[in-house]
Every structure is written in structure tokens, then in C-alpha cells.
Amino acid sequence: MRWLLACLLLILLFLQYRLWVAEGSLAEQQRLERQVLEHTAVNKELRERNAVLEREVLELQSGNAGVEQRAREQLGLVREGETYYQFVEKKPLPAPALDTEQ
Numbered sequence: 001m002r003w004l005l006a007c008l009l010l011i012l013l014f015l016q017y018r019l020w021v022a023e024g025s026l027a028e029q030q031r032l033e034r035q036v037l038e039h040t041a042v043n044k045e046l047r048e049r050n051a052v053l054e055r056e057v058l059e060l061q062s063g064n065a066g067v068e069q070r071a072r073e074q075l076g077l078v079r080e081g082e083t084y085y086q087f088v089e090k091k092p093l094p095a096p097a098l099d100t101e102q
Contacts, residue, residue, distance in 0.1 A: 019025060059066040071077040078084045 020027065056066075060070075
């Protein structure tokens with residue numbers, strides 16, 4: 001009878017080890033679930049970025065309007081015959097320091 005109890009105790013210990021520590025344990029399952037959530041969030045961001053890039057590519061392929069707009073905004077290019085005006089804001093002059101000592 002003792003050997004049966006010892007065998008059952010060993011089996012219980014082995015199963016507890018597998019449940020808490022070994023491969024496929026509860027801790028590993030939770031870690032994998034967290035990884036899945038993190039990767040899902042990263043994939044969502046990448047899909048959004050890809051959609052923006054795809055729209056830009058389609059816009060650039062559709063004609064010269066997109067290319068011209070990018071050249072004007074990013075490179076500061078001007079068409080032939082156009083005049084470029086640049087307005088510079090004037091900064092107010094600092095007020096003169098009043099000399100209180102005489």
C-alpha cells in the first residue's frame with residue numbers, strides 16, 4: 001500500500017511541475033498571450049502606415065499633380081514664369097533700458 005501512495009505522490013508532483021514550470025505551463029501560456037496582444041498592436045500600426053503609403057503611391061502614379069505638390073512643399077520648387085515671394089516677420093525691437101541712476 002505504501003508503494004502505491006508513493007507512486008501517486010510522484011505522479012502528483014510531476015503533474016504539478018508540468019502545470020507550473022515546464023513547457024506549456026500556465027505561466028508560459030500567459031506570456032504567449034501577452035506577446036500575441038503586443039504583436040497585434042504592432043501589426044495594426046503597420047497596416048495603418050502601409051495604407052498611408054499605398055495612398056501616396058497611388059496619388060503619385062495618378063498624375064503629375066501629386067508630384068508637383070510634393071516638389072513645391074518639400075523642395076520649395078517654383079514653376080517657370082512664377083515669382084516666388086517670401087515674407088519675413090519683423091521682430092519687435094527690444095525696449096531701451098531706462099537708466100534710473102543719475
